[in-house]
Amino acid sequence: YIFYTDWAWTSFVVFSISQSTMLVVGAIYYMLFTGVPGTATYYATIMTIYTWVAKGAWFALGYPYDFVVVPVWIPSAMLLDLAYWATRRNKHAAILIGGVLVGMSLPLFNMINLLLVADPLEMAFKYPRPTLPPYMTPIEPQVGKFYISP
Numbered sequence: 321y322i323f324y325t326d327w328a329w330t331s332f333v334v335f336s337i338s339q340s341t342m343l344v345v346g347a348i349y350y351m352l353f354t355g356v357p358g359t360a361t362y363y364a365t366i367m368t369i370y371t372w373v374a375k376g377a378w379f380a381l382g383y384p385y386d387f388v389v390v391p392v393w394i395p396s397a398m399l400l401d402l403a404y405w406a407t408r409r410n411k412h413a414a415i416l417i418g419g420v421l422v423g424m425s426l427p428l429f430n431m432i433n434l435l436l437v438a439d440p441l442e443m444a445f446k447y448p449r450p451t452l453p454p455y456m457t458p459i460e461p462q463v464g465k466f467y468i469s470p
Contacts, residue, residue, distance in 0.1 A: 332427070332430070332431070332434065335391075335430070336426060336427035336430060339391050339393065339426060339430070340396070340419075340422050340423045340426045340427070342367070343360065343363065343364060343367070343393055343396060343397060343400070343422055343426065344400065344415075344418065344419045344422050344423075346363050347359055347360030347363045347364070347397060347400055347401075348360075348400075348414070348415055348418065348419075350363060351404055351414070352411060358401050359401070359404075360397035360398075360400040360401045360404070360418075361394060361397045361398050361401050363397065364393035364394045364396070364397030365394060365397075367391075367393055368390060368391075368393055368394060371388065371390045371391065372390060374388055375387075375388040375390060384438075384446075386437050386438045389433060389434060389437055390433075391426075391430055391433070392426070392429035392430055392432075392433050393426070395425065395429055396421070396422045396425045396426040396429060397422075399418070399421040399422065399425055400418040400419075400421060400422050402421075403417045403418035403421055404418055
């Protein structure tokens with residue numbers, strides 16, 4: 321929570337790039353070597369289900385439900401499959417056009433997704449990590465506490 325709150329924009333950019341790359345590289349690899357359209361959507365569905373399982377596991381450990389945010393892979397994967405279907409005679413076009421579509425759409429879908437998540441900092445103080453010892457429990461920053469004003 322605190323990492324995401326302090327580095328929200330950086331986290332969003334890094335996560336967007338990594339998730340787009342994960343989807344495109346994995347799906348294009350399967351599509352190029354199997355030639356089966358619809359592979360990206362299948363791949364994205366598997367990743368989504370894995371993330372649901374991870375979300376459930378963290379929730380079972382006592383973390384709040386919003387602790388794991390499931391990325392929105394499936395619509396972008398459908399666009400990738402559509403690009404592959406439209407350019408099936410030119411695999412380089414499939415990679416270029418599909419990659420651009422995923423790279424532009426996935427961050428947009430995830431931005432909408434993240435806007436619906438409860439405020440991370442508020443959640444951090446409401447639900448301190450149960451495994452942390454008391455001396456590591458997050459506290460409000462004491463800004464200016466040691467500043468002696470004339």
